[in-house]
Amino acid sequence: MEEKYSFSKIEQKWQGHWIESKAYKTEDSSSKPKYYALAMFPYPSGDLHMGHVRNYSIADVIARYKRMTGFNVLHPIGWDSFGLPAENAAIKHQTPPADWTWKNIANMRRQLKEMGISYDWDREMATCHPGYYKWTQWMFIELFKHGLAYKKKAAVNWCPSCSTVLANEQVVDGACERCDTVVTKKILEQWFFKITDYADVLLQDLDKLPGWPEKVKAMQRNWIGRSEGMEVKLPLLDRSGEISVYTTRVDTLFGVSYVVLAPEHPLVIELVSGTEYEAGVLAFIKKMQGLNEIARTSTDAEKEGLFIGSYCLNPLSGEKVPIWIANYVLLEYGTGAVMGVPAHDERDFEFATKYSLKIRSVIVPAGSAADMKDQPLKGAYTGEGIMVNSGSFDGLDSNEGLERMADEAERRGMGQRKVNFRLRDWLISRQRYWGTPIPIVYCDSCGTVPVPEEQLPVVLPADVVFKAGENPLASSASFTDTTCPKCGGVARRETDTMDTFVCSSWYFLRYTDPRNTEVPFTKTAVDQWMNVDQYVGGVEHAILHLLYARFFTKALRDMGYVKADEPFQNLLTQGMVCLDGSKMSKSKGNIVSPEVIIGNYGADTARLFILFAAPPERDLEWSDQGVEGCYRFLNRVWRLVAQYEPVIKENLNHRSSSTDQADPWASLNAINKEMRRHTHLAIQRVTIDIGTRNNFNTAISTIMEWVNALYIYKEQPAADAAVGKEAVEAMLLLLAPFAPHITEELWLEIGHTESIHKQCWPEVDKAALVQDEVTVVLQVNGKVRDRITVAADISKADLEKKALEQPKVLEFTEGKAFVKIITVSGKLVNIVVKDAG
RNA sequence: GGGCGAGUGGCGGAAUGGCAGACGCGUCGGUCUCAAAAUCCGAUAUCUGUGAGGAUGUGGGGGUUCAAGUCCCCCCUCGCCCACCA
16 A cells, blocks of 8 residues: 555546446435435536535535435436526627537536546536427426416516516616626516416425525515505595505504505506696606616615695595605505505605605504604604504504404405515516527417427527627527418517526426436436435525526426425525635636646545535635645545554454454453544544534544544554454545545555445444543532543432542632532532532 | 624634533644654643632623523624515
């Protein structure tokens, strides 16, 4: 065995061998229980970054651990390979997006292989491959057939820089999440997925996911934004018709002093046309439309509004209510109209104060002075309380008043209870080339016709022209001109492609049956493997991808294609990899290249460091010196095993084969017993850290401590060969998921013939954990004053007696009055005293 | 404004309510060497003391408990998410 740890030679050797022998191929049929370990698949940007290294190292440790503990593991990889960067590269370098993408995939595949991740490479797939996107198109048509995909004209988010529309989820602070350009509104006819049909169940079923971080669930709840309230109808004065408003506080109905419509509300034009208000209102609307999303919706924006000359009636009080329009009311939410209750809503208060509108209290805090109801307010009171100025409802608790008013309004046909969601339907059309073509044909006589399954995939044409600001597919006549699948007449294809998030909403299902050309996946395969037992990825996908994937799974379940109703049983959201306190990023220039680290120290060191430096959910600060520390540790492991090699080879069959002996370890002396105890404690800790806590950092530190102990142990004259062999072998097995190459090499060097990764995870020998003597801490009034070593089975009384005899204890108890004594067996004695007198 | 996290040595971080700071980094000292690197060994929270020791200490303040980094209440700071959603 070589004295030096030649990581490069070892890693190349084993990576080649694992690939050739298909060492990590998933067994199709197995008597073992299944385990599906999945890391979020990467976008093929060209190079692996440290975030990838962290993501895939975490998932790989879990996959390898599960294999060793007897599971049939599915651990696949693929490429989320449609998307804008490929198209931008096409415009810039005049290379087809496909060429750029496949080149990047090849490079990143090589880099992944250099990390020694245990993927089943036979299941590799890419969303830009026709064999994959055929089924994305099939999904679209299934959703279309079930009324979950539809086209509508709507004001949509438009990114002028990307020349495409965006989903609400892709607009962050009014700007495009990809390029930060301020988004504008455009009225366009676009395809949507009806995710709102699933709003309630997507919300409720979050409770079925105890294995998800609370944070992510809270973000999804927040995003779905369920709100219980009521639509109230206010009849128009002196003309037919009514205004419907949405409110969560009907109990404040008597406090209404005006009604506000969104400027774009259709009723506005109707009410002002031909009146003296028309010109002013139209000018106001024009001004609002000229503002971008940020200026319109920011909380800091000054409230602005205009009386439009009409009135409506408060249905309960009968009062005359002026109708306004204002910038702070959103057309898309609720009914696009709200009732203004300045006394009990901060926005309304601000607005009413600015325009000198009436402010009337209708709720006062319980227990407040009786004349409170007529006092001028300094600000809105938004809490609950006692109802006042509210006719027959006066004196009621506002919660009860709310229910009674809602009942009465419903009884008298003035409104009805309503649940609203913040979640909007998912806009999936993109005016871009490098995506899955929407499989729809437009025919003058048959209208909108889905492409029949046997004609899928609708393949992306190669003869397109890439020009900034234009939809490339529209430039390809060979693509757009087609015949109607229904009547055979002249027809044109839809030229938009799908949002790439559609591709990633079902890829985890395809992995279960990735080469099937007849169906997206068989029911047998998908039901055998789903759900994903452990999903690993960045928290930036908490809303978009994870919500869409849940929606797809539920829709497919309802259509009968899958049994699972949630895709991801357990979710681990890893933290960012930072350098100098901020996330590594190309634009900031604070990047450490995985390839350089692997070149200098090897993949095992890179994996070990990234798992050791922080717990997985937390952000990780990169440290070159920390990497060296891990490299030193692996060298230490190498030398330790090298020194043990002859001993282990000599004793390969010693002890473990002597099954005739009742307890082969019975005659060990104290030092050897202690080493065995350390070994089995380490096995216990590492097993819990990987298996139930996902605390890889503490698992590694446990192994480090243990290696330190082994170094000391091996110098002991009384060291036992079998104890050393047991420890070294177990240590290699426990380290194997983290550092697969070095452990494989050492395992075979010490005389084994089968891969370490095919071995069983070591088991804890409970008997080895038992101690003859224990150290007990002695406290006086909770402060540690001494420690004593006693027999492990000492009685409570004997222990307390002994504790009270210790000189250090006496020093602190002398002359004090004894209060009580607390004993935690095997651990601690606390003597409580107080000053005498 | 609402929601969710987090705050522990010089640094990354450990601690089922029971010895705070494991493990790693860094630093200092030693071993080895002609020398350096590597290796190996030791020290390393703060104050105080020559020393054994003593006191203090997990963002701040209160509380529960024999015992609190950990549980409860209030506050401060930072991070993330949502936000004129009626």
